[in-house]
Amino acid sequence: MLDGWTQTLGAGPLLGIAAGAVLLILLLVIKLRVHAFITLVVVSVLTAVVTGLPTDKLMDVLLYGFSGTLGEVALLVCLGAILGRLIEHSGGAKSVAEAMVKAFGEKHAAFALGVTSLLLGFPIFFDAGLIVMLPIIFAVARRMGGRNLLLYGIGGAAAFSVMHVFLPPHPGPVTATVDYGANLGIVMLIGIVIAFPTWYLSGYLWGKFVNSRIPLAVPALFGSIDEDQPVRPPKARTVIGILIIPVVLIFLNTGLTTLVDTGALEGDQLWVQALILIGNSPxxxxxxxxxALVVLGSARGEKGSALEKLVDGTFGPVASVILITGAGGMFGGVLELSGIGDALADTLADVGLPTIVAAYVISVILRLAQGSATVALVTTAGLMAPAVTAGSYGTVDVAAITLATAAGSVFGSHVNDSGFWLVGKLMDMDVKTTLKTWTVQQALESVIAFVLVLVVYLIF
Structure with missing residues (x-):
């Protein structure tokens, strides 16, 4: 895209530009109340110009991050919203909420939802998993009083984040495992060991704490609730069965893809290609x-025109979520292509820290600088791989360095991360509240996971 262009600014000026851009976003959104979508587009353009990106490629640069983020996010959010609206409208979400509260008790409902999200998060990606679980999370939160969104929402979102960042076969840890030459089984074993305590401390307990400080009402993302409807709600097991469908399909995709990549399975077989195709998240x-349209709609007597209106009504509430998330990706793409991350990585590589600490710190800086956890993880792994290879580290040590890099990549999600906007807008939080809740949660998740990985590294 930018062949022939070289960034001439040093790390200092680039870091200053990135910091100034972030501050400008916060000023415009929080203080001046400019819409987040407009703000992100304007600041992306200004940042691209100030960092010296070629003007004839400016639109290509802007669309790189916007379209790359928007393409998959739009499909996931729209399809997930349709699913969520059907579950909500049919009364299925309320049925599941009642069943969960009955099974686990009111005191343990948030914990049970978090553990369920952890299990679902093993095969399913962060954004897709969050979309699938939100109807249930919102329904349980309403069942338990209504002004306790963060207790349930943060715990559920954190569970998907933990699994996405630390557990293969998710793409980030798999790529880092390959770059470092780590043993995939050992990485997965250590990842499983640290996943639960990391979620419990940074997700469940943090959710309880912040919920007591910031009580938020559950948003009507999937439509308003009519207590007189429906007359015949589906049973909880029916809804759970529907929610298991994408988990099974995505698990097949990730499992088969891993087997193909390792050479254990021939990827050119028709049945393998078919299962991998239907297991793609969208x-x-x-x-x-x-x-869901059949089971929760037409099979329950909903007519075609009513279903059409129901589906059409889901897109309005999520349009803002999609556009703002895409604009967040645009800003992150500008920061990435301008060379800010590369300049910082090259500077930090010469600091002389222990390898596992350097991998974590570089990953943190790259995450804060350009927003994408995957980019931070993959870039750091590529940068640190020669040092790890030359260091004669043991199998557990290399696996620990891999997960330390992953821990750094999740630190402090903020305005240059499309995930920040996705979580904030899906839960109907303003930027200030999202910073105080989600950004802090991501920082806690990062630090706690790194400490746990460091313990493993030092003991074994």
Missing amino acids: IALLITALV
């Missing part, structure tokens, strides 16, 4: 939405 959610 296709899996599409299939699930179609099943």
Whole structure:
């Protein structure tokens, strides 16, 4: 895209530009109340110009991050919203909420939701998993009083984040494992060991704490609730069965892809290609939405025109979520292509820290600088791989360095991360509240996981 162009600014000026851009976003959104979408587009353009990106490639640079983020996010959010609206409208979410509260008790409902999200998060990506679980999370929160969004929402979102960042077969840890030459089984074993305490401390307990300070009402993302409807709500097991469909399909995709990549399975077989195709997150959610249209719609007597209006009504509430998330990706893409991350990485590589600490710190800086956890993880792994290879580290040591890099990549999600906008807007939080809740949660998740990995590194 930028062939022939070289960034001439040093790390200092680039870091200053990135910091100034972030501050400008916060000023415009929080103080001046400018809409987040407009703010992110304006600041992205200004940042691209100030960092010296070629003007004839300016639109390509802007669309790189916007379209790359928007393409998949739009599909996931729209299909997930359809699924969520059907579950909510049919009374299925309320049925599941009642069943969960009955099974686990009122005091343990938030914990049970978090553990469920951890299990679902093993095969399913962060954004897709969050979309699938939100109807249930919102329904349980309403069942328990209504002004306790953070207790349930933060715990659920944190669970998907932990699994996405630390557990193969998610792409970030798998890529880092390959770059470092780590043993995938050992990485997965250590990841499983640290996943639960990391979630419990940074997700569940943090959710309880921040909920007591910031009581938020549950948003009506999937439509308003009519207590007189429906007359015949589906059973909880029916809804759970529908929600399991994308999990199974995505698990097949990730499992088969891993087997193909390791050479244990021939990837050119038709049945393998077919299962990998239907296990892609958007296709899996599409299939699930179609099943839900039949089971929760037409099979319950909903007519075609009513279903059409129901589906059409889901897109309005999520349009802002999609556009703002795409604009967040645009800003992150500008920061990435301008060379800010590369300049910082090159500078930090010469600091002389212990390898596991250097991997974590570089990953943190890259995450804060350009927003994408995956980019931070992959870039750091590529940068640190020669040092790890030359260091004659043991199998557990290399696995620990891999997970330390992953821990750094999740630190402090803020305005240059599309995930920040996705979580904030799905939970109907303003920027200030999202910074105080989600950004802090991501920082806690990062630090706690790194400490746990460091213990493993030092003991074994």
